Amino acid sequence: MTAVATAVPAERIAAAVQGERLWQRLMAMARYGETAGGGVNRQALSPEDIAARGQLIGWARARGFRVFGDAIGNLFVRREGTDPSLPPVVSGSHLDSQPAGGRFDGAFGVLAAFECLEAFDDLGLVHRHPIEMVAWTNEEGSRFAPGAMGSMVYSGALPLDRALDATDATGMSARDALAAVSAATVDIEPRKLGTPISAYLEAHIEQGPILEAAGLPIGVVTGIQGARWFEITVEGATAHAGTTPLASRRDAFQAAHRIIAALNEALADPAGPTGPTRLTIGRFELEPGSVNSVPALARFSIDLRHPDSGQLQALAVRVEEIAATLAAPCTAACKPLLTIPARRFPDRVVDLVAGASQSLRLASMRLPSGAFHDAQFIAELCPTGMIFIPSRDGLSHNEAEYSSPEEIFTGARVLAVALAELAASIESSWKA
Numbered sequence: 001m002t003a004v005a006t007a008v009p010a011e012r013i014a015a016a017v018q019g020e021r022l023w024q025r026l027m028a029m030a031r032y033g034e035t036a037g038g039g040v041n042r043q044a045l046s047p048e049d050i051a052a053r054g055q056l057i058g059w060a061r062a063r064g065f066r067v068f069g070d071a072i073g074n075l076f077v078r079r080e081g082t083d084p085s086l087p088p089v090v091s092g093s094h095l096d097s098q099p100a101g102g103r104f105d106g107a108f109g110v111l112a113a114f115e116c117l118e119a120f121d122d123l124g125l126v127h128r129h130p131i132e133m134v135a136w137t138n139e140e141g142s143r144f145a146p147g148a149m150g151s152m153v154y155s156g157a158l159p160l161d162r163a164l165d166a167t168d169a170t171g172m173s174a175r176d177a178l179a180a181v182s183a184a185t186v187d188i189e190p191r192k193l194g195t196p197i198s199a200y201l202e203a204h205i206e207q208g209p210i211l212e213a214a215g216l217p218i219g220v221v222t223g224i225q226g227a228r229w230f231e232i233t234v235e236g237a238t239a240h241a242g243t244t245p246l247a248s249r250r251d252a253f254q255a256a257h258r259i260i261a262a263l264n265e266a267l268a269d270p271a272g273p274t275g276p277t278r279l280t281i282g283r284f285e286l287e288p289g290s291v292n293s294v295p296a297l298a299r300f301s302i303d304l305r306h307p308d309s310g311q312l313q314a315l316a317v318r319v320e321e322i323a324a325t326l327a328a329p330c331t332a333a334c335k336p337l338l339t340i341p342a343r344r345f346p347d348r349v350v351d352l353v354a355g356a357s358q359s360l361r362l363a364s365m366r367l368p369s370g371a372f373h374d375a376q377f378i379a380e381l382c383p384t385g386m387i388f389i390p391s392r393d394g395l396s397h398n399e400a401e402y403s404s405p406e407e408i409f410t411g412a413r414v415l416a417v418a419l420a421e422l423a424a425s426i427e428s429s430w431k432a
């Protein structure tokens with residue numbers, strides 16, 4: 001049976017996707033690093049990650065797909081196109097998890113892409129561009145920092161040597177951990193870092209409550225919000241809590257409290273608490289930390305996120321101003337720790353995903369991603385988009401993370417239609 005991708009109706013492509021096969025693979029994958037609480041602990045480049053990679057390679061070889069790997073351990077599985085010289089359309093996510101992670105974060109996107117390759121093979125689909133599944137190395141960053149290591153190195157955002165020099169809590173380097181991965185996964189064809197990709201589409205669980213609350217099966221992701229992290233250190237002077245009048249204190253906590261109250265007010269989203277601005281103070285320390293001493297030092301973190309780069313920058317400027325002006329009689333230093341610009345996906349990819357969903361008569365909504373994903377970095381290389389499916393109770397990075405077999409199946413069907421269309425159309429209509 002042969003079917004040319006451009007001429008195949010969406011329903012026929014979607015009908016080749018086997019929900020039960022995908023669900024069984026997800027459950028099989030969840031056994032690598034499974035936890036007593038029903039979740040997964042499969043940290044990057046661990047023995048569990050190596051076993052999961054071995055499983056995936058086994059499935060790929062059984063199907064006759066070629067397997068490629070690069071210098072940071074990103075894994076590619078390829079279904080050939082009629083023109084093998086063209087850069088592939090790529091889809092995937094990551095196989096590593098948080099220490100108390102769930103069964104779907106990352107694994108869904110990898111295995112949905114693999115299911116699409118199998119579905120296209122079952123259908124005998126003919127596409128000009130090769131189509132590849134990818135499993136990016138170390139997206140979570142819980143063992144080796146930074147996260148999204150594989151996609152950052154691939155896209156050039158992080159030098160390979162800096163990634164390989166990262167060490168885990170035991171002092172083991174990513175270089176040595178990766179050597180163990182290479183030793184265990186043999187006969188993989190080499191792939192050069194940064195090898196061109198024609199388009200990238202990542203399916204992922206939403207990891208938030210929006211789709212579930214809206215009762216919608218598909219989220220068409222418009223982009224990924226940016227983030228700015230700061231560490232604010234307020235310095236005052238310690239003094240006796242009983243003998244020092246309030247007027248003569250330089251109380252670092254009270255100054256930090258004023259700053260935080262002003263931040264909450266100044267950075268409040270104009271759309272109210274359901275708006276897109278996210279301000280989080282996740283860490284707060286006081287010194288000397290004694291019940292009966294005025295604190296001499298307060299140090300706290302700020303995690304600020306917004307889907308619009310310009311607005312994010314304006315909010316970050318406010319953080320610095322407020323810290324500088326409200327600390328008196330103490331002093332405050334505001335140290336930037338991280339800047340990740342907001343990423344808007346190109347309209348043509350967003351529209352293509354929305355169209356794929358519509359062609360299957362599925363309701364969808366457009367939304368930005370609240371979490372970071374590999375797509376953020378691959379978007380530097382090629383037109384990029386993402387598809388979200390609902391997460392029960394919005395839970396993720398949690399053993400109880402859950403999406404139903406039906407939701408998984410639906411997401412994979414939309415992914416298949418979108419990928420087939422990309423592989424058929426991108427060369428003719430999208431050539432820059």
Ligand SMILES: [Zn+2]
Pocket residue numbers: 093094105106139204
């Ligand atoms: Zn993820």
